[in-house]
Amino acid sequence: MPNHTRLEEDLGANASNAQIQSIYDDLFTDQHHIDCLLARPLPPEVFRTAGALRDAVTSSMRILANVVIDNRSAHDG
Numbered sequence: 001m002p003n004h005t006r007l008e009e010d011l012g013a014n015a016s017n018a019q020i021q022s023i024y025d026d027l028f029t030d031q032h033h034i035d036c037l038l039a040r041p042l043p044p045e046v047f048r049t050a051g052a053l054r055d056a057v058t059s060s061m062r063i064l065a066n067v068v069i070d071n072r073s074a075h076d077g
Contacts, residue, residue: 017068024064031057 034054038047 020064020068024061024068027057027061027064031061 031054034050034057037050038054042050
């Protein structure tokens with residue numbers, strides 16, 4: 001049994017793959033906006049904060065992708 005985060009467990013139990021894909025798409029858009037912000041000259045503290053936010057969004061996207069993979073595996077096997 002793979003290790004799951006609380007988010008993976010909650011989403012896996014309560015969300016369809018379509019709902020998860022919708023959240024993923026929103027995060028992808030957010031990530032693009034953060035990248036545009038990071039391309040600008042920013043004070044160091046704003047740059048660090050935006051970078052941390054991007055890391056959190058990327059991590060959330062990985063979690064969502066894992067939930068979809070786990071859901072597909074559960075239905076296939």
